[in-house]
Amino acid sequence: MRDRQSPHHGPVTRFAPSPTGLLHLGHAYAALVAADAANSSGGVFLLRIDDIDRARSRAEFETAIYEDLSWLGLEWPKPVYRQSDHLDTYQSALAALDGLGVLYPCFCTRKQIQEEIARISDAPHG
Template structure:
C-alpha cells in the first residue's frame, strides 16, 4: 500500500517551504488512495521544543491536512534505534570514534579534495580504546564504510521518481563515497538522523519517501543502512526546493516568514495552497 510521511523536527516554526513539502506528500497519498503519516523527529533534545511540535500540528491542520494517529515521536522509541545500532556493532560495521568535529574538519581541510562527505576513519587499537573509555572520553558510533562495502559485496541502487538537484531520475546507483563514515549515534543525542529515519520508515511501512532534493545525497547513506539492516527500500521522490523572492530557499535559520505569521497577517489556507500550486 502507498504510504508516505512528512517528518519535521520541532526546532522552530514551519514556513512556506515546509508547507510545500507537506502538501506535496499529502496530495501524493490522496491521489494514490494511500496513507499520509506525520512523524515528529525530535531526537535532538537540545533544540526540540514541545511548543514547536504543537505549532506544527496547528499549522498542518490549518492547511487542511489530516494524518494518522497516534503520531510517532522519535524520542519515545529510542530502544528501536539502539537495537539497530547494536546489530551493526555486533557485525563489526560500527566503531567508536573519539575525534571531535574540529579534528575531523582539520583532517578534511588537509585532504586533497577536502570533502566532508568522504571522511573515513578506523577503530582504535583495543588497548588505546580501552584507556580512552576508562578516562571517560566522549565518542560517537560511526558506520565503517570499509566494513559496509565488504559486507554488501556489490552495487546498490534506489528508485528516484522525482528529481535530484542535478536532474537525477530513475534507477540511481548508490555512490559508496557519499557520506563517508557517518555518525550513527553520539552521547549528546543518542541516535543520529540517518539511523533513526531508516528504522522509522521500515517500522511505519513507508513505501514512498517524498522530500526536498536537498536530502538527495542522504539517500545514498540511508539506502546503504537499509541494506545492512535488511530493511525494505522505499521509492524516493525528491521535489524542488521552494525559493523566496531573494532566490534563496526558505530556512528556519534565515528567519523565513512562518505560517503562523502568514495566518496572523490574514492569509487563508486556500490562498497559500494556490500560491504553492495546489488548487
Template sequence: MTTDRPDTFVTRFAPSPTGRLHKGHAYSALLAYARAREENGRFLLRIEDIDTVRCREDYIEGIYEDLAWLGLTWETPVRRQSEHFADYEAALDRLKAMGVIYPCFCTRKEIAAEIARAPSAPHGPDGALYPGTCRHRSADEREALMASGKAYAWRLDLAAALTHIGEPLTWKDELKGTVTAEPETLGDIVLARKDTPTSYHLSVVTDDALQGISHIIRGEDLFHATHIHVVLQRLLGLKTPIYHHHGLLLDEHGQRFAKRNLSVTLADMRMHGMTPEDLKAQLLSA
C-alpha cells in the same frame, strides 16, 4: 484517525521541531499529502525530535497547528523519535555485531585541525569528510579509551560496510530514475553520540522501515543523504522505499527558506491575514 488498511502507498512528512514551519515545509507536506490522496494511500506525520536540546514542545504544537490550518489530517498516534531511542539502539547494536562501525574519540577541533593539515582531503556536499583517524585504532586501544571514560561517537566504517554488502547499490527516484549510490561522497558518518544515542541517518531509516513507508517525498537538499540511507537499509535488511526529491522553494534572493527567517513562517503569514487557499495558490505557481 488511526487505520490498519493494508495500503501499498504510505508516505510521511517528518519535520524537526526546532522552529516554526515555513513555506518550504508547507510545499513538501502538501505534495506528500496530495500524493497519498491520489494513490488512496496513507499520510503519516512523524516528529523528528532526537535533538532534545533544540527541539521544543511549543514547536511541536506549532507543527500540529500549522498543518491543520493547511487542511491536512494524519493518523494518530504520531511517532515521536525521542520516545523510541531503544529502536535505534537495537539497530546500532546490529551494526556493531557486523563490525561495520567503530568508536571515534576525535573532537570537532581535532578533526578540523587534521583536515587543515591535509588541504587535499576529500570533500562531500557538507564539506570536508572525516579523515578516518580513529578507523585505524587497534581493538585494545579503543577498549582502553572507552574504559577511561573518554567521550566518543559511533561512526560507520564505510569501506567495511561496502565490503559486507559486496555489490553496487541503487535506488529508484521518481524524478531521476534509477540512481547508483555513491556513499563515498559522505564517508564515515556519525551514527550516534554520547549525548544522543542515534543520528538523523540511523533514526530515519529505522523509522521508515518500522512505519512501512513505501514512498519518501522530500526536498532535493536531502538527495545526497539517500546515498548513505541505502547503505544502512541494506546492512539492516530493510526495504528501500521509492524516493521523490522535489525542487526547493527559494526566496527573492535565491536562498532556501529557513526557520530563523520568521517572516516566512506559516504562523506569521496567518497572523497577517493569509488564508490557506492563498498560500496553496502561491505555492502551486512557484
C-alpha cells in the same frame, strides 16, 4: 484523523519536521506534496516528529506544527510517531549491526565533510 493501528495499502509518505522552530513555506510545500502523493495513490501520509535534538526541541513548536498542518487541511494517523519515543529501537538496531561487525567509526571533522560535499559538484556524474 485516521487510526494508526489500521492496516493500509499503497505508498506511504511522511513529513518529519523538527520542533525546533516554526514551520515556513518550504515545510508547508513539502508536507502538501507528501500528503498529495499518498492520497492520490491510495496510500497513507504519516507525520513523524523528529524531536531527538532535545536541547532545541520545544513543546510549543510541536503544537504549532500540528495546528499549521491542520490549517492546511492535512490529516495523519494517530498517534503521531515521535522519534524520541523510539530511541530504544534505534539502539537495538545499532547493537545488532555492531554484532555483525558492520559498524565503523568516522573520524572526519565537520570541515572535512563540508569540503567533500562542496567537491561533489566537481564529480563526473555532476
